[in-house]
Amino acid sequence: MKRIVSIILAGVMSLSLVSCAPEADAPETSETVLVDGINPHVYSRLYDENFDEETKRSFFSFCDALYAGEEEFYCPDDVAFYNVTQTISHQCMPLATYFVDNSSCDVSGGRGHIVYTVPKDEYLDRVEDFKDIVSSILKECIKPGYDDVDKALALYNFFETHYIYDHDAEQDGSVRLSSYRLLYEQKGICQEIAPAYAYLLMQAGVECTTCGSLNSINEAHEWAVAVLNGKYYHIDPTWAVTDPGTLRYFGMTDDKRVSEGGWDRSLFNYGEANLFDPRGEMKADDTAFEQIWDSVSYSIDPEENRIDLVTGDGREMTFVY
Numbered sequence: 001m002k003r004i005v006s007i008i009l010a011g012v013m014s015l016s017l018v019s020c021a022p023e024a025d026a027p028e029t030s031e032t033v034l035v036d037g038i039n040p041h042v043y044s045r046l047y048d049e050n051f052d053e054e055t056k057r058s059f060f061s062f063c064d065a066l067y068a069g070e071e072e073f074y075c076p077d078d079v080a081f082y083n084v085t086q087t088i089s090h091q092c093m094p095l096a097t098y099f100v101d102n103s104s105c106d107v108s109g110g111r112g113h114i115v116y117t118v119p120k121d122e123y124l125d126r127v128e129d130f131k132d133i134v135s136s137i138l139k140e141c142i143k144p145g146y147d148d149v150d151k152a153l154a155l156y157n158f159f160e161t162h163y164i165y166d167h168d169a170e171q172d173g174s175v176r177l178s179s180y181r182l183l184y185e186q187k188g189i190c191q192e193i194a195p196a197y198a199y200l201l202m203q204a205g206v207e208c209t210t211c212g213s214l215n216s217i218n219e220a221h222e223w224a225v226a227v228l229n230g231k232y233y234h235i236d237p238t239w240a241v242t243d244p245g246t247l248r249y250f251g252m253t254d255d256k257r258v259s260e261g262g263w264d265r266s267l268f269n270y271g272e273a274n275l276f277d278p279r280g281e282m283k284a285d286d287t288a289f290e291q292i293w294d295s296v297s298y299s300i301d302p303e304e305n306r307i308d309l310v311t312g313d314g315r316e317m318t319f320v321y
Contacts, residue, residue: 002062037135040067042092042202042208044269045227046282051083058112059084059092065114066095069124075112081105083273084112090272091195091210092202094180095130099123118177128185133183143205145300148228149321150302151204152235156250157300159197160240162186190238194222197237201226209271213263221250221261225270227283232284236260245297247309250288291319 026211040063043056054076062084075081085105089096104115115226130171141154166187169175181195182188188196194210201208207227211234214220223236232256236249243249249260258265268275292298295309307319 009316032261036131037138038131039203040064042199043088043208044092044198045203045272046209046273047088047092047274050273051088055083055088057078062089062096062112062114065095066093066100067127069116069120069127071114071116072111073114073188074110075104075107076110078107081107081112086275087271091179091198094178094196094199095127096174098178098180101128101251123316129184130180134200137183137200138203141200142226145303146204148226150305151206152201152226152228153250153300153307155197155200155304156202156235156237156240157245159193160244163188163193163241165189165193165238190222193238193241194224194236196270197235198224198226212269213265214274216265220262225255225284229288231286231288232282232317233286233289234284241249245295247292247295247298247307250292252284252293253287254284256290257292258283288321291317 009172016130041060043059047059048056051209058073058075060081065073075084082302085096085102086098089100098115101115101117106113118126127237136159137155141158142151143154146154151165163182164187166175166189169177169187171191175181176287177189177192177193178187191212194212198208198210201224206246209225210222211225212220221238222251223234223238227233227236228251233250234252234254236252236257239249252260254265254268257263267276268281292307292309293314295307296312298309300307305321307321309317309319310315
């Protein structure tokens with residue numbers, strides 16, 4: 001089973017921030033300029049709906065600082081600082097979770113202060129490596145004309161064929177876990193694999209976030225939740241890595257997600273933001289992909305929006321999406 005993921009169930013921080021006018025150098029949030037073909041400001045709808053505009057400005061400023069290797073970014077207060085560095089970065093900025101020493105960072109005078117874990121020259125080289133890795137994955141997986149389902153399937157298949165589950169890191173508490181590590185070393189555990197998948201899917205223009213929960217014996221797991229054709233679906237790229245050749249973990253409903261692992265629905269924690277969705281606004285109840293869950297092998301034809309698959313009882317099927 002996966003190394004236990006920290007899921008905070010108490011002491012939830014308030015998501016409401018005091019509104020104040022941004023400083024002159026606070027970035028705008030309405031337009032994004034690509035950096036070497038990469039969107040530096042991917043931002044889940046979950047955060048847009050639950051954090052205020054100042055948090056979003058702070059995060060965009062944080063991203064800009066990280067790409068440039070700068071040591072300060074716009075940040076109005078401690079709450080925004082926490083949300084940016086401890087929550088949003090988990091799935092929206094892989095560089096932060098690997099190269100920033102959060103225990104040494106702080107905020108004062110409307111500025112967040114960044115402390116890097118490696119020398120600046122080495123860090124900037126790794127930034128270039130990161131941009132090359134991300135852009136090459138997107139170029140390989142995402143073709144012109146792909147719709148959201150094509151993109152999600154292409155990345156799901158990429159993960160199961162290019163990454164391995166890191167059993168050593170599961171046991172070794174000293175490993176610095178990050179979606180960056182997965183992309184760079186091609187190995188990881190669920191809390192690295194899920195946010196990497198969400199990050200790449202958002203880079204491809206598809207709304208995605210992460211979700212975690214506990215089962216009856218207090219084991220924890222993390223996966224992705226994507227919006228495809230306007231509806232929420234659970235997608236587990238970690239289990240795609242550990243159980244390749246099947247689409248059993250793609251396009252899952254809430255009920256299917258619970259049945260695959262016994263995860264407690266009441267503890268579904270979205271985006272590592274202590275958002276448990278008690279009103280069911282992120283409900284995944286569409287069974288559009290039910291026919292592919294019994295697959296033991298498959299091939300995807302995105303031009304025809306078709307999946308040819310073999311089921312567990314040996315039947316050959318064609319699924320059109």
